[in-house]
Amino acid sequence: MAEYSREDKIEAITGISNYDENLLDAIPVLARDLKNGKETLESELLGQVMQGINWTVEVLQQAMDVMNEKEKKLDKEVVNGALTELDRAYKLGEPIEIARALEGKMTDALEMICEVGKQFEGE
Numbered sequence: 001m002a003e004y005s006r007e008d009k010i011e012a013i014t015g016i017s018n019y020d021e022n023l024l025d026a027i028p029v030l031a032r033d034l035k036n037g038k039e040t041l042e043s044e045l046l047g048q049v050m051q052g053i054n055w056t057v058e059v060l061q062q063a064m065d066v067m068n069e070k071e072k073k074l075d076k077e078v079v080n081g082a083l084t085e086l087d088r089a090y091k092l093g094e095p096i097e098i099a100r101a102l103e104g105k106m107t108d109a110l111e112m113i114c115e116v117g118k119q120f121e122g123e
Contacts, residue, residue, distance in 0.1 A: 004062055004063070006066055009062065009063035009065075009066040009067075010063075010066060010120045010123050012059045012062065012063050013059065013063050013066065013067055013116075013117045013120050014117055014118075014120050014121055014123075015059075016055070016056050016059040016060075016113065016117060017113060017114045017116075017117025017118055017120075017121075018117075019052060019055070019056070020052070020056055020110045020113050020114050020117075021114055022052075023049060023052045023053070023056075023110055024107065024110050024111065024114070026045065026048075026049055027049065027102045027103065027106070027107055027110075028103070029045075030045050030046060030049055030099070030102065031099035031100075031102050031103045032099075033045070034046070034095040034096065034098055034099040034102075035095070035096055035099050037095070039095065040095065041090075041093055041095070041098075046098070049102070050090070053083075053086070053106070053110075056110070056113060057083065060074070060079065060113070064076075066120075067116055067117070068116075070116070070119040070120070071119070072115055072116050072119055073116065074112060074113065074116045075112065078105070078108060078109050078112060079109045079112070079113070081105055081109075082101070082104075082105035082106040082108065082109035083106075083109075085101045085104070085105050085106070086098070086101040086102065086105075086106050088101075089101040
């Protein structure tokens with residue numbers, strides 16, 4: 001596994017923080033459409049959101065040491081709980097459960113990631 005510099009990690013953290021704001025904008029639309037049957041497990045928007053969440057996880061795995069240097073820290077239990085809930089709902093294949101997972105714990109986790117990541121802007 002490659003070792004990344006602190007500067008690389010900060011760049012990734014701020015990038016993911018900004019990207020996750022876009023995910024947070026998309027989640028209410030996706031959740032509404034999943035609940036109304038307009039989106040399915042094969043939908044492009046759901047695929048993009050899941051891909052974005054996976055990218056976020058990859059960055060967190062590489063940059064967690066730096067991410068927790070500041071006053072506001074990332075609560076790994078919140079993130080892991082959100083991922084577990086979303087994974088369970090996705091494996092069940094129930095659009096309404098996926099919507100609930102996205103609107104609930106996953107939104108909370110993404111908001112926390114954004115908040116923690118904003119501390120690194122300008123570094």
